[in-house]
Amino acid sequence: MNFSRWLEFMGNHPFLFGTLGVLAVLFFTIENKRSGKKVSPNTLGMMVNSQNAQLIDIRAKNKFETGYIQGSRNIPFTQLKDRLDEIRAIENPIIIICDMGVQAGAAVQLIGKENVFRLEGGIGGWQAAGMPLVGAKGSKANKGGQTVNMKKVK
Numbered sequence: 001m002n003f004s005r006w007l008e009f010m011g012n013h014p015f016l017f018g019t020l021g022v023l024a025v026l027f028f029t030i031e032n033k034r035s036g037k038k039v040s041p042n043t044l045g046m047m048v049n050s051q052n053a054q055l056i057d058i059r060a061k062n063k064f065e066t067g068y069i070q071g072s073r074n075i076p077f078t079q080l081k082d083r084l085d086e087i088r089a090i091e092n093p094i095i096i097i098c099d100m101g102v103q104a105g106a107a108v109q110l111i112g113k114e115n116v117f118r119l120e121g122g123i124g125g126w127q128a129a130g131m132p133l134v135g136a137k138g139s140k141a142n143k144g145g146q147t148v149n150m151k152k153v154k
Contacts, residue, residue, distance in 0.1 A: 037108070037116075037117045037118070038101070038117065038118055038119075038120040039095055039117040039118070039119055039120060040120050040129075041119065041120070041121070041125055041126045041129040041131050042129065044069070044095055044119060044126075047093055047095065047117075048071060051092060051093050052092045053092055053093040053094065053095050053117075054073075054090050054092050054093070054094050055069055055071050055072035055073065055094075055095050055097060056072065056073060056074075056075050056087065056094060056095070056096055056097065056107075057069070057072040057073065057074050057075070057097040057098075057123075058074075058075060058076060058077040058096055058097065058098050058103060058104060058107050059074070059076065059077075059097070059098055059099060059123070060076050060077075060078075061074060061076060063099070064076075065135065066135070066136065067123070067133030067134065067135050067136030068097075068123075068133060068134055068135060069097060069123075069126060069131070069133065069134070070132075070134045072097060075087070077098070077103055077106075077107060080107055080110060080111075081110070084110070084111065087111055088111060088112075088113055092115075093115045093116075093117065094111070094113070094115065094116045094117070095116075095117050095118070095119055096108055096111075096116065096117070096118045096119065097118075097119045097122060097123060097126075098118075098119075098122045098123070099122045099123055099124060100121060100122040100123075100124050100125070101118055101119060101120055101121045101122040101124075101125060102122075103122075104118035104119060104122060105118055
């Protein structure tokens with residue numbers, strides 16, 4: 001189908017394309033709300049320092065041990081349901097961390113509290129922003145990455 005026929009088809013079916021546009025906007029709006037509020041890597045350090053935000057890394061233990069954000073604690077996603085009461089009892093903001101930010105959205109929804117956020121882009125986004133990981137042996141993030149001044153999180 002060439003471009004002029006495509007335009008003709010769109011012109012002959014404006015209702016279909018209007019409906020498609022509305023559905024696309026609704027999909028992205030609902031998906032964004034469902035996956036939780038995002039926090040950028042730069043905002044994470046500020047939230048830890050100013051609001052004593054708690055960092056929970058939901059990656060599997062073996063991935064966590066290859067490198068993690070300073071002050072984060074590991075509660076693998078598979079154990080999250082068993083520890084919901086403990087997590088919900090935290091009064092400070094909570095930032096959920098995963099590999100790419102997707103699974104953290106599901107965790108935010110599962111926890112179901114107002115002050116729970118997910119790290120935008122997950123560990124991958126953190127490293128792409130040049131931020132360091134603790135325990136990362138020979139990774140680019142550890143060599144010459146920015147230093148993040150964060151208080152020790154209990």
